[in-house]
Amino acid sequence: MTTRTVRVRFAPSPTGGLHLGGVRTALFNYLFAKKHKGTFVLRIEDTDQTRFVAGAEQYILDCLDWCGILPDEGPHVEGKFSPYRQSERKASYRKYANQLVASGFAYYAFDTPEELGKMREAFKSESNPSPQYNSKVRMQMKNSLSLDKEIVNELIDKNTPYVIRIKMPNNEEVKLNDLIRGEVVFNTDQVDDKVLLKADGMPTYHLAVVVDDHEMEITHAFRGEEWLPSSPVHVLLWDYLGWKDSMPDWAHLPLILKPDGQGKLSKRDGDRLGFPVFAMDWMDPKTGELTKGFKEMGFLPEAFINMLALLGWNDGSGEEIFDKETLAERFTIDRIHKGGAKFDFEKAKWFNQEWIKKSTSEKLLPYVVHQLTKLTIELDEEKLLPIITLVKDRCQLLNDFVPQIIYFFKDPETIDTASIQTKWDENKSIFFNDWISNLEELTSWDAMSIETHFKEKATASGIKTGELQLPFRIMLVGAKFGPTVFEIAAIIGKESTIRRINHVLKMLQQ
RNA sequence: GGCCCGUUGGUCAAUCGGUUAAGACGCCUCCCUUUCACGGAGGAAUGAGGGGUUCGAUUCCCCUACGGGCUACCA
CATH class of the missing domain: 3.40.50.620 (HUPs)
Incomplete structure (x- = not known):
């Protein structure tokens, strides 16, 4: 085999x-x-x-x-085994269902849903809360096993709706050699006479899958x-x-479980705990309800599959970051876990962060552009590449690029003056005013030159450069984050730098 | 209720009878940096319980407990 x-x-x-x-x-x-x-x-x-x-x-x-x-192969690439939609393979299922009836392994059952319900009610007890349609009850039901042949034929002639059920044998052992769990044994008395072919002529999963x-x-x-x-x-x-x-x-x-509590992970858990459960955004066509997907949440596909592969499987090496090709090389069924794994969104984000760090800025560029197009800002894609290089270590999700990049293109809208106000004094104000009015001394506008100039002036003014860097950052970025200030200044240009400094200086005077 | 599957730190998990029981995420401390990250160095934290088998059990077997799945003319 x-x-x-x-x-x-x-x-x-x-x-x-x-x-x-x-x-x-x-x-x-x-x-x-x-x-x-x-x-x-x-x-x-x-x-x-x-x-x-x-x-x-x-x-x-x-x-x-x-x-x-x-x-x-699939419905998107027709091939030797087409069609690939079960709804289009109906004839085949009926053929085999009939074959099973003919060989005595299955039978017709005419019970209506109401009759089934009544049976379940009748047989329901404390020790048997969910009665099954099985060898114990089937002779009391309406089917080709309990009914006379003539009656069966008559029912069929009159187009009475029927299903075809498998006739589970009495007290037999069925063994299954599962590749993950080893031998699993079932007694046929424990499983009911499952419907194989439904009244509408469609097979159930049980028949169709086989x-x-x-x-x-x-x-x-x-x-x-x-x-x-x-x-x-x-x-x-x-x-x-x-x-x-x-x-x-x-x-x-093994199943993927909820991070908290117990049970398998459902869409509701995602909604409840604030993370996606679906691969991509899903819009229910009936209700119009949108459910977030990993893609839209800012995941790289490489990270998403990497994370999934390691949920219930590992190669034993201790390594965790794998591309698809390596995963395929190392994948073996015997290293798949038996126990279910609770989904951990923090770890999922970590995988994504690793993939962002690992990716070149060129690779990241289209994703970042996509994020940025949601904003109404003038984009200079030429400028973007070095910026991505500068900020990508700070992004866990692709969406994180937006706040990390926007201030390179647009003056910050909110300024966190609170974090510098307490240490602010007239001397610092004077320093910044002096510094910007002396910027023509700078012959080249690059990070190194700006830094050198800034520090020289700071030293001359008697203020520690460190004490000036945070205010400078707040002026350019608006908050306490981002790469080296001098890199930022270099990229946004002299004009913007001066404008942003003046703007905050004014705010601080008030 | 019955049947089936499972059980190593909070989470993902290594170990295939002998280890100070890896590693990762998260958390905490420190270093780097007067931003945020990245990076680096540390730290706390694990074999559900009880019986066996064995010179020796996290590892093999049994029981119990706990968790999960299934128990539809849904997949």
């Missing part, structure tokens, strides 16, 4: 924003495929017509594209741990359909 060419799939449901856990699943698929020179497939699991959301499929593609992990993984020749199936309890159904189906020998190896990924 493992000698087959690796084919993996990411199979999201197009129902809304792409959750970080989904991206991680996609990423692990991608890395595994790259490592083994295999194929990464995107399959759209849109079998629930009631949950269809317009634009969600394109959005998923956009997210994967942004992350740089676009699949080799049929498609088979037809698309998937060799390794990654999915979240929440699927583990239903995996015996899938294993049985692979067997019943006669495909047992080509069943993919399963790998159930």
Whole structure:
């Protein structure tokens, strides 16, 4: 089985924003495929017509594209295994569902939702709060196992809605060799007769995942741990359909948990704690509600996938900053954790900061320009490159570039005079007035010359240069942050420097 | 309730029977810098509990506790 060419799939449901856990699943698929020179497939699991959301499929593609992990096959690249949307593969599922009925592994069930509800009510007890449709009750329900053949035929002839359910065997052990967890054993009595084909003719996940993984020749199936309890159904189906020998190896990924409390991370947690959960901004077409994404929050895609890869996996080296290629080289399933990991937004930001520091200013330029275009300022892109070099160590998110850069192009709007006022005196006022009126002495306007000149004058005036640098910074930047003042002065130019000094000098006189 | 999975500092985590139990994030102290960062040097902080197995258990087994997942004609 493992000698087959690796084919993996990411199979999201197009129902809304792409959750970080989904991206991680996609990423692990991608890395595994790259490592083994295999194929990464995107399959759209849109079998629930009631949950269809317009634009969600394109959005998923956009997210994967942004992350740089676009699949080799999928609805965006038609190929040998087209179509890749389950809604377009309907015929196939019905065929296999019928085959299962014919071979006695599945049956028709005519119970209405109301009847199902009644059954659950009737069998509900303290010791069994959620009764299942299983071997214990199925003979009391309306299905092709409990009903006479003629009645079944009659019901079908009269177009009575029905579903097809798998007939779970009695008291059998189903073993699954999970690549992450090892052997997991289930007793078939514990799992119910899952619906395989719904009344609307669409398959449920259980049937679709098996049929498609088979037809698309998937060799390794990654999915979240929440699927583990239903995996015996899938294993049985692979067997019943006669495909047992080509069943993919399963790998159930640990969940990504809330930072506080417990449970898996949800969109609500992000809203509540102020961080994104989706890869990119998601606008719900029905409600118009916008949910923030990592991209728009100022993350570099490299940092985002780097962070995700290290959530539940590590290569044991202690290194943490990896590019996509290195990740693909080092990725192995046996180093994926079993336990869930709580998401830590602080650490996520740290990854982004590392990637910003690591990136060249040229690479950062388009991102920064994008941030800056949100502002209405005159941009001189030529000037931008050296500025980025100067400030990038101070940015954790791409959005941080805005406050770090804006004062290079625009006089500060607010001046933090409070932090210099207490130590301000007439001598300092005189110094700055003298200094700006003597600036023509400066033949070249560069950081070094400005600094030298500034310090000479300071020494001459008898004031420690250190005591003058903070006021100078406040004058140019408006607050206590940013690179060396002299670099700032050099870039904004002599005129702006003088104008900003005069402006603050006036404020201080009042 | 039942079934399944899991459990090393606040968080991510290394260790694959013998270590002073790595490293990272965050936090704290100091240095650099009279800004903010970056960088550097330190610090506090961890094996859920109980039984075994073993000369020796964080590591292997069992029980308990705790956490999570599933228990839909949703995925």
